[in-house]
């Protein structure tokens with residue numbers, strides 16, 4: 333620590349020099365996060381000091397959290413869903429599995445999940461001492477429901493399906509998984525961290541939510557396609573009070589029990605997430621998602637023209653390709669199978685897609 337503080341000008345010029353080292357969003361084609369919507373930034377700034385970890389001190393902010401859960405529950409066909417605001421998909425997935433384990437005590441618990449899950453499940457299984465039973469994907473890069481059913485046994489506490497996979501943008505057959513979960517009486521957690529803010533707004537939505545009987549919990553991240561400020565995730569539960577199973581005593585706070593994983597929790601991104609939903613409404617979100625899907629389709633068509641085949645036909649705005657190089661200064665990513673991966677987030681404009689295609693074509697010329 334410095335022995336004497338810096339002058340404010342000096343401090344901020346130091347901070348801005350480092351901010352300049354960050355990549356310009358114009359070139360970021362690899363991220364599932366995006367530039368926050370202006371109303372999210374404004375709402376975030378209003379609630380900067382709020383702490384949902386001690387909600388009795390911030391009852392207004394706590395109401396916004398309940399409203400966010402209600403808005404998303406309603407969007408997912410269950411107005412009375414329970415839930416709370418997490419730091420993102422990782423925390424939501426950990427908490428969903430923690431809940432499944434708490435409500436289904438088994439001596440050697442296991443979970444059944446697709447090979448395509450986000451790596452947060454590996455963290456969750458390590459933390460919770462759960463055996464991870466991974467189902468190989470079908471040729472369509474989705475988890476075959478019958479193969480998942482074969483791995484379920486009396487020690488299975490949860491089946492997991494992904495609605496919008498991180499690497500290839502696929503939606504697992506959640507309706508089939510929901511039937512299997514109901515038949516075997518196991519929880520079904522749907523990781524819709526990415527797809528949850530895309531699928532309901534598609535011209536042809538794919539069933540993945542509480543409208544399916546067997547779905548127990550859903551993870552959705554407003555800080556991804558919801559254009560909120562970071563960190564904003566939400567875990568939703570079918571039963572409104574389900575999370576109480578995780579309660580521990582918190583004697584010195586304004587509430588005497590808490591089921592969240594984090595203690596101190598920011599209210600600012602919760603206000604940001606709600607602000608975007610209420611500002612855009614369903615019609616505004618449909619327009620954003622339609623733009624992202626159009627860019628995804630254009631990118632796939634443009635790459636085909638350049639002789640590069642897509643690695644999948646995605647359900648959401650993630651495009652992947654069979655190729656090994658990409659031009660600078662674009663920041664793309666690579667899947668574990670070595671495919672080029674581009675996420676057409678709201679900050680990725682159609683002119684960026686055209687510029688990328690041009691640079692890609694020049695590089696391969």
Ligand code: PLP
Nearest residue numbers: 364420421422450498523525526
């Ligand atoms: N689940 C899915 C499907 C994801 O794509 C991601 C991140 O990209 C996560 C979970 C983890 O989310 P976070 O990084 O917000 O913890």
